[in-house]
Amino acid sequence: MGMTMTQKILAAHCGLDSVEAGQLIEADLDLVLGNDVTAPVAIGEMKKMKVDGVFDKDKIAIVLDHFTPNKDIKSAELCKCAKDFSIANDITNFFETGEVGIEHALLPEKGLVVAGDVVIGADSHTCTYGALGAFSTGVGSTDMAAGMATGKAWFKVPSALKFTLTGKPGKWVSGKDVILHIIGMIGVDGALYKSMEFVGDGIQYLSMDDRFAMTNMAIEAGGKNGIFPVDDLTIEYMKEHSVRDFNIYEADEDAVYDEEYVIDLSTLKPTVAFPHLPENTKPIDEVGDIKIDQVVIGSCTNGRIEDMRIAAKVMEGKHVAKGVRVIVIPATQKIYLQAIEEGLVQTFIKAGAAVSTPTCGPCLGGHMGILAKGERAIATTNRNFVGRMGHPESEVYLASPAVAAASAITGKISCPCEVCED
Amino acid sequence: MKALGKVYKYGDNVDTDVIIPARYLNAPDPSELAKHCMEDIDVDFAKNVQKGDIIVATKNFGCGSSREHAPISIKACGVSCVIAETFARIFYRNAINIGLPIIECKEAAYGIDAGDEVEVDFDSGMIYNRTKGTEFKGQAFPEFMQKIINSEGLINYINNK
Numbered sequence: 001m002g003m004t005m006t007q008k009i010l011a012a013h014c015g016l017d018s019v020e021a022g023q024l025i026e027a028d029l030d031l032v033l034g035n036d037v038t039a040p041v042a043i044g045e046m047k048k049m050k051v052d053g054v055f056d057k058d059k060i061a062i063v064l065d066h067f068t069p070n071k072d073i074k075s076a077e078l079c080k081c082a083k084d085f086s087i088a089n090d091i092t093n094f095f096e097t098g099e100v101g102i103e104h105a106l107l108p109e110k111g112l113v114v115a116g117d118v119v120i121g122a123d124s125h126t127c128t129y130g131a132l133g134a135f136s137t138g139v140g141s142t143d144m145a146a147g148m149a150t151g152k153a154w155f156k157v158p159s160a161l162k163f164t165l166t167g168k169p170g171k172w173v174s175g176k177d178v179i180l181h182i183i184g185m186i187g188v189d190g191a192l193y194k195s196m197e198f199v200g201d202g203i204q205y206l207s208m209d210d211r212f213a214m215t216n217m218a219i220e221a222g223g224k225n226g227i228f229p230v231d232d233l234t235i236e237y238m239k240e241h242s243v244r245d246f247n248i249y250e251a252d253e254d255a256v257y258d259e260e261y262v263i264d265l266s267t268l269k270p271t272v273a274f275p276h277l278p279e280n281t282k283p284i285d286e287v288g289d290i291k292i293d294q295v296v297i298g299s300c301t302n303g304r305i306e307d308m309r310i311a312a313k314v315m316e317g318k319h320v321a322k323g324v325r326v327i328v329i330p331a332t333q334k335i336y337l338q339a340i341e342e343g344l345v346q347t348f349i350k351a352g353a354a355v356s357t358p359t360c361g362p363c364l365g366g367h368m369g370i371l372a373k374g375e376r377a378i379a380t381t382n383r384n385f386v387g388r389m390g391h392p393e394s395e396v397y398l399a400s401p402a403v404a405a406a407s408a409i410t411g412k413i414s415c416p417c418e419v420c421e422d
Numbered sequence: 423m424k425a426l427g428k429v430y431k432y433g434d435n436v437d438t439d440v441i442i443p444a445r446y447l448n449a450p451d452p453s454e455l456a457k458h459c460m461e462d463i464d465v466d467f468a469k470n471v472q473k474g475d476i477i478v479a480t481k482n483f484g485c486g487s488s489r490e491h492a493p494i495s496i497k498a499c500g501v502s503c504v505i506a507e508t509f510a511r512i513f514y515r516n517a518i519n520i521g522l523p524i525i526e527c528k529e530a531a532y533g534i535d536a537g538d539e540v541e542v543d544f545d546s547g548m549i550y551n552r553t554k555g556t557e558f559k560g561q562a563f564p565e566f567m568q569k570i571i572n573s574e575g576l577i578n579y580i581n582n583k
Contacts, residue, residue, distance in 0.1 A: 123487075189508065
């Protein structure tokens with residue numbers, strides 16, 4: 001029986017010629033990731049284990065990105081715990097403020113993940129690296145602890161959903177709009193326990209940043225992972241960022257899928273997810289009149305350079321609407337610097353936006369942009385659950401950077417075509 | 423191994439942000455997390471829940487973040503079991519790893535109401551609704567999962583092997 005991309009990667013990491021959906025395997029790990037929220041819990045668990053140290057100091061990444069720069073004393077204690085552990089174990093890939101970026105933008109940029117890898121991370125958006133043709137998935141702190149100690153993790157081999165993308169997306173349609181459309185179509189548990197495999201001629205029109213945004217949100221459909229095949233664009237990206245060898249796995253022609261969907265990208269419109277689930281999507285022309293108090297442009301979904309570029313393009317020469325707070329957060333130091341060099345940061349500040357050092361901050365209601373009772377935000381982040389960005393009676397609408405930037409200018413959820421001439 | 427308690431009932435897609443909001447993740451001590459468990463979906467839960475009580479929900483319980491703090495907060499409240507039609511996969515894994523018993527059973531998820539007294543037999547997977555006099559067959563835990571739960575989590579289980 002044929003295998004999917006995901007199944008082939010997993011088979012190669014457990015020493016088997018083939019695996020099938022439902023099979024329990026123990027796989028070798030190429031990278032184990034944790035952050036300032038999850039790593040301290042994992043470190044506590046690892047201390048209980050009868051082990052001398054980590055399995056490989058080069059294959060662990062500790063990224064202090066959630067409540068950083070430290071928002072309060074308790075957060076500072078968590079970061080200190082993670083830092084002390086990283087120093088004691090000589091962890092090569094430890095990143096704190098000044099070098100840190102949001103983990104899922106940082107790791108590919110640093111070349112720490114390449115095609116064919118198996119990666120676990122104690123963060124649900126670890127599924128992002130599927131854009132590179134890797135198998136990566138989110139786990140909890142205990143799995144992270146076991147992974148750091150042994151270099152292995154057990155998995156149930158997932159079945160898969162196949163999304164064949166055709167056609168060329170329209171001007172204001174990005175990877176974020178595609179994945180929001182898909183989540184709207186299949187629901188927040190539509191891919192529960194499964195792989196989401198994105199294939200088809202349409203993917204040639206999706207940049208790496210588009211693909212990262214899409215695989216990032218596989219978890220919002222309940223998916224175990226999301227994955228793209230490796231093409232010239234992926235290879236170019238990996239050669240630019242990594243010195244590591246990579247392995248390309250293609251799905252067999254007779255691979256079995258639970259469901260197959262065909263999506264013509266040319267028919268999609270900018271898409272917005274209404275509170276309080278990512279599946280509550282509407283195309284931009286059905287959104288209606290929704291006034292906003294805050295705009296957040298950033299996160300592991302949409303804090304990359306192309307996101308900064310399109311947001312700046314929409315905001316160029318304009319000013320944010322009176323009474324609207326606009327917070328722009330480049331996802332890594334490299335992206336931040338690039339945004340400065342390209343004049344994007346100047347555009348944001350002249351337009352009346354605040355620009356922050358990299359942090360997850362407002363996405364999870366940590367800091368740097370918390371909502372009051374009754375306030376409403378449009379954000380390029382990935383979740384709009386009750387209380388996600390602050391007060392339980394606040395609201396988050398999810399959209400692309402172009403839509404968020406246009407909304408910043410008008411003060412209500414808007415299509416970029418309303419504020420840009422061409 | 424059995425659980426017996428009063429039921430707190432919730433609907434679809436109870437996410438980890440409402441189980442334990444991120445504003446409390448800066449203090450991962452289980453007793454601190456327990457004080458705020460379910461706060462954004464049921465403000466009185468942490469105050470009212472008794473040792474042994476059971477949470478019943480419908481689809482996709484525990485969706486969202488990978489924070490292990492979510493099952494830790496539920497367990498630290500004294501909850502003896504979570505029954506749902508389905509669980510989000512990271513939550514499912516985390517719950518087993520920290521030794522919180524969870525059972526998937528669609529019929530029980532819809533046949534049990536808030537306040538019902540329910541007994542769960544983990545050996546057989548049987549769920550008894552004492553209030554309504556009904557019973558449901560959930561999936562029994564395989565032996566290794568029972569051992570993980572009895573050991574209070576995966577790490578102790580590995581250490582004890």
